[in-house]
Amino acid sequence: MAVRGNIVGIDSPEALERALRTAYYLADDGLATAAYLGLALGKPLLLEGAPGVGKTEAAKAIAAVLGRRLIRLQCYEGIDASAALYEWNYPRQMLAIRQAGEESIDIYGETFLIERPMLAALRAPDSTVLLIDEIDRADQEFEAFLLEFLSDFQISIPERGTVRAAERPVVVLTSNRTRDLHEALRRRCVYHWIEYPTADREARIVMMRASSVAESTARAVVAAVGKLRREPLSKAPGIAEAVDWAEAATLLHERGARWPDAFKRSIGVALKDEEDLTFISGRLDALIAEAAA
Amino acid sequence: MSDELQLPQAARAFVSFVALLRINGFAVAPEQTTAFLAAIELLGPRSMEAIRLAGLATLAPPPERRATYDRLFDLHFLGSEAIDHAGAEDEEVVRLQEEGRGEDETLLADEANESGLAAARAEALVERRFAASATGDALRKLSREAPARLPRRRGHRRMRSRRGPLADLRRTLRESVRNDGEVLRLGRLKRRERPRKVLLLIDVSGSMKGRTDDNMKLSHALVHAIPHVEVFTFGTRLTRVTRPLRLKRREQALSAAAHLVSDWDGGTRIGDALQAFLAVPRFGGYARGAAVVILSDGLERGDPSALRDAVAKLSRRAWRLSWMTPLATGPGFQPQTEALIAIRRFVDDLVDGGSTAAIVSHVLSLGQRKAA
Numbered sequence: 001m002a003v004r005g006n007i008v009g010i011d012s013p014e015a016l017e018r019a020l021r022t023a024y025y026l027a028d029d030g031l032a033t034a035a036y037l038g039l040a041l042g043k044p045l046l047l048e049g050a051p052g053v054g055k056t057e058a059a060k061a062i063a064a065v066l067g068r069r070l071i072r073l074q075c076y077e078g079i080d081a082s083a084a085l086y087e088w089n090y091p092r093q094m095l096a097i098r099q100a101g102e103e104s105i106d107i108y109g110e111t112f113l114i115e116r117p118m119l120a121a122l123r124a125p126d127s128t129v130l131l132i133d134e135i136d137r138a139d140q141e142f143e144a145f146l147l148e149f150l151s152d153f154q155i156s157i158p159e160r161g162t163v164r165a166a167e168r169p170v171v172v173l174t175s176n177r178t179r180d181l182h183e184a185l186r187r188r189c190v191y192h193w194i195e196y197p198t199a200d201r202e203a204r205i206v207m208m209r210a211s212s213v214a215e216s217t218a219r220a221v222v223a224a225v226g227k228l229r230r231e232p233l234s235k236a237p238g239i240a241e242a243v244d245w246a247e248a249a250t251l252l253h254e255r256g257a258r259w260p261d262a263f264k265r266s267i268g269v270a271l272k273d274e275e276d277l278t279f280i281s282g283r284l285d286a287l288i289a290e291a292a293a
Numbered sequence: 294m295s296d297e298l299q300l301p302q303a304a305r306a307f308v309s310f311v312a313l314l315r316i317n318g319f320a321v322a323p324e325q326t327t328a329f330l331a332a333i334e335l336l337g338p339r340s341m342e343a344i345r346l347a348g349l350a351t352l353a354p355p356p357e358r359r360a361t362y363d364r365l366f367d368l369h370f371l372g373s374e375a376i377d378h379a380g381a382e383d384e385e386v387v388r389l390q391e392e393g394r395g396e397d398e399t400l401l402a403d404e405a406n407e408s409g410l411a412a413a414r415a416e417a418l419v420e421r422r423f424a425a426s427a428t429g430d431a432l433r434k435l436s437r438e439a440p441a442r443l444p445r446r447r448g449h450r451r452m453r454s455r456r457g458p459l460a461d462l463r464r465t466l467r468e469s470v471r472n473d474g475e476v477l478r479l480g481r482l483k484r485r486e487r488p489r490k491v492l493l494l495i496d497v498s499g500s501m502k503g504r505t506d507d508n509m510k511l512s513h514a515l516v517h518a519i520p521h522v523e524v525f526t527f528g529t530r531l532t533r534v535t536r537p538l539r540l541k542r543r544e545q546a547l548s549a550a551a552h553l554v555s556d557w558d559g560g561t562r563i564g565d566a567l568q569a570f571l572a573v574p575r576f577g578g579y580a581r582g583a584a585v586v587i588l589s590d591g592l593e594r595g596d597p598s599a600l601r602d603a604v605a606k607l608s609r610r611a612w613r614l615s616w617m618t619p620l621a622t623g624p625g626f627q628p629q630t631e632a633l634i635a636i637r638r639f640v641d642d643l644v645d646g647g648s649t650a651a652i653v654s655h656v657l658s659l660g661q662r663k664a665a
Contacts (some may be wrong), residue, residue: 037336040335177356183320189353
């Protein structure tokens with residue numbers, strides 16, 4: 001098992017957790033352990049969880065901790081190699097052929113190659129973190145294609161030969177679990193399922209992310225969001241929504257709105273579905289009063 | 294030689310834990326075992342909790358089986374004797390709230406619906422007798438024709454075509470190189486078509502007893518005919534049975550599914566079941582842009598307004614929503630029950646689900662019609 005030696009100053013999950021905190025990300029023990037093992041063993045880190053629990057943020061924080069550039073590859077239905085790996089600049093090639101006239105010209109030179117995220121990460125493995133976001137949106141074919149990349153960290157370009165990473169790049173994959181990922185992909189990765197944080201930790205996250213928010217506000221928002229998550233809503237509010245809600249309520253309060261009212265009027269940043277709003281509207285007052293108590 | 298291959302004493306406990314996981318149905322690959330051992334070595338001597346977390350990260354048990362993993366871990370490393378077999382229900386089952394309530398209401402609801410139903414049922418029986426022998430033929434027809442006839446959607450990838458809307462620069466360049474950079478013909482591309490998702494929701498309550506068996510056979514045939522099929526059963530609970538149905542042999546698949554579903558022939562709370570389906574983001578996503586087929590008689594024991602809301606929500610997510618009920622036997626079918634009347638305006642088709650042949654012919658016709 002290849003163990004990566006050069007993670008600067010991070011020699012245990014606790015050290016990583018502390019470092020992540022300086023990047024404004026509060027990780028729990030499970031995530032810190034998984035991320036540390038991923039870095040140390042040179043394996044990709046696969047993060048799954050409900051929307052809005054901070055999967056993408058985790059990747060950003062890891063990049064910040066390592067002092068590397070984050071390269072993000074957003075997956076979508078129908079994503080293919082030319083969007084993920086590389087693409088030739090065809091108009092430029094055609095122009096070059098025309099301009100060259102009788103002279104010979106190499107149209108597969110560096111100037112005609114357009115780097116896409118995976119190739120970019122492969123060429124600079126020591127200064128980048130590759131985030132493959134929402135892999136569950138991509139087709140199964142793309143997942144199979146990823147398998148090769150994630151185990152060998154190499155890409156072959158027929159016209160130029162094989163590009164191999166000098167060292168194992170740091171790769172983070174995220175998935176909302178709208179479909180089951182293939183076992184072979186999970187097997188190659190270090191895996192972590194991100195749960196919604198405990199009320200206490202979420203309150204600390206809210207305060208860390210939104211510095212203008214007072215502690216009592218943060219606790220009230222987190223309590224209300226926790227209650228909302230237990231309701232059968234079509235989209236439960238995530239952490240990002242909790243942060244937005246706290247910020248919005250604080251802003252309204254500063255502009256002169258009274259407390260429970262400020263909460264209630266800014267519900268739109270936490271619940272973004274008309275049906276959910278109607279469903280909850282009757283009990284919203286009681287729910288907010290209970291949370292604020 | 295053999296001495297060198299012996300595992301160190303300390304590592305044995307970890308390797309045997311992996312073996313224990315495998316016996317309990319976790320898929321753990323050898324390289325994951327290696328990663329697990331490397332992780333433990335890396336973390337050094339620490340608490341049991343660190344080993345548990347290392348196992349979670351490297352052996353990657355699916356989140357819905359996390360409870361089982363924890364129990365096995367406790368059993369293996371902590372020697373915990375309190376293994377709670379009764380609580381072993383961490384599979385893909387969503388239990389509906391207040392399950393007991395359905396039982397009392399069964400009788401009441403039956404009485405209330407009796408008058409309208411009796412006539413329809415008696416009529417239905419006459420037509421259905423002919424259909425029974427045709428079940429096998431219908432399933433074969435489904436397997437044979439489904440790949441070509443089920444609905445398709447436009448995919449994102451492109452393929453070459455003689456007259457497509459997009460220019461194929463790559464091919465054009467390659468051909469122009471052959472002609473000294475002269476572009477003689479512009480290659481064209483078109484969007485590729487892909488099969489649309491199909492979501493099958495099967496009512497397994499007592500009132501559907503006569504159809505349940507055939508419906509499960511049908512869903513097995515469909516799962517094997519095309520990709521992207523999801524199958525759920527509902528009665529007093531909602532159960533995802535796609536996984537067992539993927540088994541190739543039908544008897545084996547159906548018995549595995551039967552093992553998972555624990556609410557056969559019970560009461561029905563369709564509204565609650567569909568609400569539960571929509572409330573789990575992972576499940577609700579299966580309905581998005583899918584051809585949704587519900588096989589149910591719509592005899593609702595619960596609150597009809599819950600059913601109406603759920604169906605309205607589902608119809609907005611689905612590409613096309615078909616409700617197939619054994620009570621609808623002819624084209625001039627008029628719903629009698631309160632629940633079916635309430636949902637009629639949300640469903641695209643409210644048609645006969647009384648025989649396998651009828652369901653098959655409707656499912657195969659889905660691709661030909663435009664969504665309403």
